[in-house]
Amino acid sequence: MSTGDRYYKQDLAFIHDVGFSDYALKSAPGILAILAQNNIHKGLIVDLGCGSGLSAQEFTKAGYDVLGIDISEAMIAIARSRVPSAEFRLDSLFQAEIPPCNAVTSIGECLNYQFDAKSDRQNLTNLFHRIYHALTPGGVFIFDIAEPGQVTQGITKGFTEGDDWLVLVEKEENPELSILTRRIITFRKVEEYYRRDDELHHQRLYTATEITNQLHQIGFQVETMASYGQYSLPSAHTAFVSRKS
Numbered sequence: 200m201s202t203g204d205r206y207y208k209q210d211l212a213f214i215h216d217v218g219f220s221d222y223a224l225k226s227a228p229g230i231l232a233i234l235a236q237n238n239i240h241k242g243l244i245v246d247l248g249c250g251s252g253l254s255a256q257e258f259t260k261a262g263y264d265v266l267g268i269d270i271s272e273a274m275i276a277i278a279r280s281r282v283p284s285a286e287f288r289l290d291s292l293f294q295a296e297i298p299p300c301n302a303v304t305s306i307g308e309c310l311n312y313q314f315d316a317k318s319d320r321q322n323l324t325n326l327f328h329r330i331y332h333a334l335t336p337g338g339v340f341i342f343d344i345a346e347p348g349q350v351t352q353g354i355t356k357g358f359t360e361g362d363d364w365l366v367l368v369e370k371e372e373n374p375e376l377s378i379l380t381r382r383i384i385t386f387r388k389v390e391e392y393y394r395r396d397d398e399l400h401h402q403r404l405y406t407a408t409e410i411t412n413q414l415h416q417i418g419f420q421v422e423t424m425a426s427y428g429q430y431s432l433p434s435a436h437t438a439f440v441s442r443k444s
């Protein structure tokens with residue numbers, strides 16, 4: 200299996216798209232307002248970890264060109280059918296070439312995932328450098344991260360359900376290593392039976408302070424927020440607006 204078909208496989212990609220669209224859709228008005236405040240009214244937005252293209256759909260509706268990059272084949276397939284006018288590439292955001300652009304976004308804690316060999320601290324720093332060089336002067340990098348404190352004690356177990364699907368998630372945080380592990384079981388109705396699939400996701404959790412310091416060292420001006428406009432992020436998450444002057 201390549202990395203592209205190991206994570207957010209067909210059923211989890213479908214469930215994320217239909218059951219967890221709020222994060223992207225409700226944050227989009229706030230992100231569009233930030234772009235307008237920075238006098239970015241047109242041009243290219245590169246969306247890293249674009250998922251099923253929900254942000255891309257809102258950005259293209261507002262008149263921007265969009266290049267979406269994601270490591271999941273199933274997510275990219277949904278995104279291509281949702282937003283035919285945008286471009287989507289199957290690649291790791293830690294390796295993909297980022298073309299010259301007016302804005303880079305990464306919505307929904309995409310930078311925390313440890314899906315490929317490149318997703319360590321050093322490669323996150325390298326990514327920040329690459330984004331800085333790709334942005335035009337005055338460009339912005341808007342993203343959010345998950346911080347330590349996702350699970351405060353022991354192991355949590357929960358589920359979410361829709362009409363023809365169910366997802367069970369067990370979470371455990373290793374505070375020494377700052378790693379969150381999510382064991383995910385999906386059930387999706389296919390004709391008269393429910394099909395089961397399993398995924399294991401690891402995320403490296405970063406503090407807002409360490410990310411802010413890194414961005415400053417590269418030359419970004421940084422503002423942190425607990426919401427995108429009216430959309431409040433879940434607890435222990437921070438959003439960043441990083442400007443290249």
Ligand SMILES: C[S@@+](CC[C@H](N)C(=O)[O-])C[C@H]1O[C@@H](n2cnc3c(N)ncnc32)[C@H](O)[C@@H]1O
Pocket residue numbers: 206207219220222223247248249250251253254268269270271274290291292293305306307308309312313314315318
């Ligand atoms: C929680 S989803 C968010 C998707 C989308 N941004 C949204 O808000 O709906 C995280 C996404 O990040 C992608 N992702 C994780 N690690 C990645 C990597 N190294 N390169 C590209 N995409 C990655 C996943 O495949 C998934 O689509």
